[in-house]
Amino acid sequence: MSGQKTKAVYLKEYPAGMPADGDFVVKEMDVPSPGAGEMLCRTVWMSVDPYMRGRMRPDVKSYIPPFSLDAPLEGGAVSEVIESNIDGYATGDYVVDFTGGWKEYYLSKGERSQKVDPNLAPLSAYLGVLGMPGLTAWAGVTQILEPKEGETLFVSGAAGAVGSLVCQLGKIKGCRVIGSAGSKEKCDWLEKEAGVDVALNYKDYKNAGELTKALAAAAPKGVNCYFENVGGMHLEAALNCSALGGRMALCGMIAVYNNKEPEPGPSNLINMVGRGVMARGFIVSEYMDKAMEFAMEVAPLLAQGKIKFQESVYEGLDKAPEAFIGLFKGENMGKAVIRVGPDRL
Amino acid sequence: MSGQKTKAVYLKEYPAGMPADGDFVVKEMDVPSPGAGEMLCRTVWMSVDPYMRGRMRPDVKSYIPPFSLDAPLEGGAVSEVIESNIDGYATGDYVVDFTGGWKEYYLSKGERSQKVDPNLAPLSAYLGVLGMPGLTAWAGVTQILEPKEGETLFVSGAAGAVGSLVCQLGKIKGCRVIGSAGSKEKCDWLEKEAGVDVALNYKDYKNAGELTKALAAAAPKGVNCYFENVGGMHLEAALNCSALGGRMALCGMIAVYNNKEPEPGPSNLINMVGRGVMARGFIVSEYMDKAMEFAMEVAPLLAQGKIKFQESVYEGLDKAPEAFIGLFKGENMGKAVIRVGPDRL
Numbered sequence: 001m002s003g004q005k006t007k008a009v010y011l012k013e014y015p016a017g018m019p020a021d022g023d024f025v026v027k028e029m030d031v032p033s034p035g036a037g038e039m040l041c042r043t044v045w046m047s048v049d050p051y052m053r054g055r056m057r058p059d060v061k062s063y064i065p066p067f068s069l070d071a072p073l074e075g076g077a078v079s080e081v082i083e084s085n086i087d088g089y090a091t092g093d094y095v096v097d098f099t100g101g102w103k104e105y106y107l108s109k110g111e112r113s114q115k116v117d118p119n120l121a122p123l124s125a126y127l128g129v130l131g132m133p134g135l136t137a138w139a140g141v142t143q144i145l146e147p148k149e150g151e152t153l154f155v156s157g158a159a160g161a162v163g164s165l166v167c168q169l170g171k172i173k174g175c176r177v178i179g180s181a182g183s184k185e186k187c188d189w190l191e192k193e194a195g196v197d198v199a200l201n202y203k204d205y206k207n208a209g210e211l212t213k214a215l216a217a218a219a220p221k222g223v224n225c226y227f228e229n230v231g232g233m234h235l236e237a238a239l240n241c242s243a244l245g246g247r248m249a250l251c252g253m254i255a256v257y258n259n260k261e262p263e264p265g266p267s268n269l270i271n272m273v274g275r276g277v278m279a280r281g282f283i284v285s286e287y288m289d290k291a292m293e294f295a296m297e298v299a300p301l302l303a304q305g306k307i308k309f310q311e312s313v314y315e316g317l318d319k320a321p322e323a324f325i326g327l328f329k330g331e332n333m334g335k336a337v338i339r340v341g342p343d344r345l
Numbered sequence: 346m347s348g349q350k351t352k353a354v355y356l357k358e359y360p361a362g363m364p365a366d367g368d369f370v371v372k373e374m375d376v377p378s379p380g381a382g383e384m385l386c387r388t389v390w391m392s393v394d395p396y397m398r399g400r401m402r403p404d405v406k407s408y409i410p411p412f413s414l415d416a417p418l419e420g421g422a423v424s425e426v427i428e429s430n431i432d433g434y435a436t437g438d439y440v441v442d443f444t445g446g447w448k449e450y451y452l453s454k455g456e457r458s459q460k461v462d463p464n465l466a467p468l469s470a471y472l473g474v475l476g477m478p479g480l481t482a483w484a485g486v487t488q489i490l491e492p493k494e495g496e497t498l499f500v501s502g503a504a505g506a507v508g509s510l511v512c513q514l515g516k517i518k519g520c521r522v523i524g525s526a527g528s529k530e531k532c533d534w535l536e537k538e539a540g541v542d543v544a545l546n547y548k549d550y551k552n553a554g555e556l557t558k559a560l561a562a563a564a565p566k567g568v569n570c571y572f573e574n575v576g577g578m579h580l581e582a583a584l585n586c587s588a589l590g591g592r593m594a595l596c597g598m599i600a601v602y603n604n605k606e607p608e609p610g611p612s613n614l615i616n617m618v619g620r621g622v623m624a625r626g627f628i629v630s631e632y633m634d635k636a637m638e639f640a641m642e643v644a645p646l647l648a649q650g651k652i653k654f655q656e657s658v659y660e661g662l663d664k665a666p667e668a669f670i671g672l673f674k675g676e677n678m679g680k681a682v683i684r685v686g687p688d689r690l
Contacts (some may be wrong), residue, residue: 054619062619063589136510231615244408264609270576270598272626274399274407279624281617 004031008103009320014056018258018328023056024321027072031105038107039084043340044094046101046317047076047127048324049161050229051283053257061210063283075101075345076132078116078123079108080344086110094118096126104340121302123343128161128335129302129309130295132284137165137227138294140249140286141173144280145225149174154218154238157229158196159186161309161335162251166227167196168307175225178218180211180234182330189333190213193308208233208266212240222246231255236266248279251269258328310334349376353417353448354665359401362674363573363603363676366399369666370419375645376450383452388685389439391446391662392421392472393669394506395574396628398602408628420446421477422565423468424453425689431455433552441471449662449685450456459636466647468688471682473506474647474654475640477629482510482572483639484632485594486518489625490570494519499583502574503541504531506680507596510643511572511650512541520570523563525579526555527675538653553578553611554572557585567591576600579640593624603673655679 012025034040052075054060055067067073077100081093086109089095095113100106116126122266128134140162145254147153153170157163158179167190170177179196181187187199198218205211215223215237221240222243237288238248256263271277301307312332314323316339323336356368379385391614399405399421400412412418422445426438431454434440440458455687461471473479485507492498498515502508503524512535515522524541526532532544543563550556558567560582567588573580576598583593601608616622632639646652657677659668661684668681 053689054615060619061616063621064619172560235614249617250614254616256612256615262612264612265614266610267601267607269580269595270399270601270612272624273407273595273597273628274405274409275624275626276408276628279617281620281622283621286621 006031006104007317008106009317010072011056011067011069014058015258017055017260019056019321019325021321021325026318032107034083034085034107036085038109039086039089040080040082040105041095041097041100041108042082042105042345043077043079043100043103044343045078045124045127046338047132048101048320048327048336048338049075049133050252050254050257050327052324053328063285065271070345072106073102073303074099076127077101077340078126078337079106082102089113089115094123096131098132102317104117118343120299124311124313124335124337124339125302125309127337128311129165129307130299130342133161134165134298135287135291136251136284137162138298139284139290139324140227140251140282141166141169143287143290144249145227145247146281147175147225148184150176150223152176152178152221152243153203153225153227154178154180154197154215154219154223155227155229156180156202156238157252157254158190158199159310159333160229163227163229164190164194164309164334165307168196170225171195172301172306177213178223180230186333191262191308202234202298205233208236210241211237215241225249229254231316232263236268239266239268239271242271242275242277244277246277248277250279250281254328287291312336314338316340350374350375350628351449352662353451354662355417356401356412356414357604358414358424359403360603362605364401364666364670366666366670371663373453377452379428379430379452381430383454384431385427385450386423386424386440386445386451386453387427387690388422388445389446389688390423390469390472391665391685393446393665393672393681393683394420394478395437395597395599395602395672397669398401405512408630417451418447419444421472422446422685423471424451433458439468441476443477447662447665463688465644467515468645468655469658469680469684470654470681471683473656474510474652475644476650478506478680479510479643480632480636480639481596481629482507483514483643484571484629484635486511486514486625488632488635489594489627490572490592492518492520492570495521496569497521497523497566497588498570498572499564499568500524500541500572500574501579501583501664502526502597503535503544503598504655504678505574508574509535509539509654509679510623510652512539515570516540517646517651521564523560523568525575531678534655547579548645550578553581553585556582560586570594572596574599577608581613584613584616587616587620587622589620591620591622593622595624595626599673600686657681659683661685
């Protein structure tokens with residue numbers, strides 16, 4: 001591969017507000033050669049995920065550091081091993097890792113790579129329902145919310161990569177499931193394909209008060225469990241409708257990620273006191289040690305057709321910024337993935 | 346006692362905003378006679394507590410129902426048994442219960458009464474450090490925050506009945522403790538008597554940004570545990586300074602109890618996600634089954650002088666509304682108690 005040119009996406013500057021195409025730049029470079037203890041990987045599929053917006057703020061304290069402007073962006077990818085100097089990885093293997101996104105070729109030490117079998121599931125599924133978003137959904141449900149049969153689960157961002165699995169795990173655990181999403185098409189999919197009991201198109205509701213009424217009607221016994229992807233009026237409505245002893249898994253608040261000025265939080269946090277509500281923020285890296293348990297539970301459900309998922313596929317590395325920006329415009333159905341290259345060269 | 350007149354305090358109307366004297370009315374009535382399975386109790390000490398403000402909203406869903414306008418107010422009291430038709434309770438016994446407050450005499454079925462020994466502690470202590478506020482503090486610390494040695498604990502409302510015990514339990518568990526209170530006198534007591542490492546007079550800080558700077562300086566490793574009594578800019582500052590994996594016990598938000606219009610919450614709830622923060626609202630009734638464990642831990646510490654407490658004493662039932670209103674004006678040092686009658690007639 002020596003001397004061959006390849007591409008990677010850099011952040012030109014940290015976005016102010018909603019990210020735009022101009023915040024990104026595609027740079028050309030030589031395909032690198034693997035040294036001792038390294039392997040050269042070719043990205044086949046890459047992932048864009050809302051959490052990446054948080055890494056585009058240079059001043060935020062979090063479990064993951066901000067992106068640098070001086071290196072390609074990083075993100076989840078499924079890649080083919082092209083040339084390996086690492087025992088256990090051979091040419092033609094497929095790996096999932098958290099650095100291969102936003103580029104066509106890259107070197108890896110294999111430390112955070114996991115081999116995946118292309119015969120068990122479509123390769124892109126390892127970025128979605130069987131990947132990081134899947135583990136996120138499963139961890140929020142099983143490690144934080146712990147819904148009991150007969151309880152009511154409310155999910156915001158319900159048609160997304162994470163939310164759609166949360167909904168279906170909730171149904172499998174015997175919950176009444178209410179999902180919120182941003183289009184009639186998404187709500188139809190939730191009710192007809194994912195089996196949720198009530199899908200609310202949040203664009204039908206002008207404010208937290210209206211959303212509260214709709215949620216209260218859909219959850220007559222109150223909301224026992226809330227899986228938070230959105231924030232803003234969704235959180236306020238969930239707190240208004242929380243049952244006594246409610247639990248909330250705070251996975252993300254996509255509604256506020258692109259605010260230039262801080263947006264005030266809900267005015268009803270006091271409900272947490274009177275109703276004994278527990279809220280737990282989390283990011284998936286806390287639960288990496290549970291990845292095997294997750295796979296053992298979810299992979300068979302997927303194989304049996306008991307869990308459904310959708311993908312929005314973008315073609316080519318150059319489309320990665322567009323796919324990423326689409327996350328915040330509600331343009332994707334299910335998991336957004338970018339096909340960076342063919343399965344085999 | 347038959348035919349003798351006595352007094353009780355009623356709510357005249359539900360307060361709008363800050364409660365005022367005119368929201369209360371003292372009514373006269375006959376001292377009742379106990380029937381079968383009842384006892385007549387005479388209130389010696391009564392308690393006023395911030396949570397009562399929540400019961401003065403007719404539309405709030407909570408573990409405890411709103412107060413009625415057609416019955417005397419209720420609250421914690423230490424009372425003397427005057428005449429008993431209940432096995433196990435005899436004339437001259439002292440009991441603590443949750444209904445005897447705001448009145449001079451009342452009938453009890455003894456269902457939620459606990460006998461207390463006047464020789465073990467001053468009777469009023471059973472309404473404070475050894476009573477409901479004490480159990481609240483202990484439960485928040487031991488059942489929710491679970492602080493580890495070397496961690497940093499931040500307490501708002503630190504000089505109050507609950508907060509002052511939280512601070513001292515934190516010190517006993519080996520934490521660095523930072524307390525916030527509303528006067529120099531309270532801060533002096535916290536640093537000199539209660540042993541907190543840094544006391545912040547929140548009135549020195551105009552907004553959440555200024556309080557954040559002061560808290561960050563006092564907590565260079567971040568806040569691992571936050572005990573919330575106040576809300577508003579205190580919660581925002583605590584979220585700004587939260588360490589990864591922080592825990593928050595939400596006991597109350599006294600800053601917002603008297604708002605006529607809902608006050609927006611903090612704009613930085615997203616910090617809970619990136620830092621993996623858990624927040625748990627609670628009220629003390631959830632932890633009644635731990636009352637014995639609490640007493641076994643705290644009573645010896647009190648007897649050994651390892652825990653200090655303060656009281657603001659008001660004389661006479663008529664002063665109860667004033668004492669209650671004083672809670673929201675920051676006028677009390679430590680626990681506010683009202684002496685309704687002498688220990689013995």
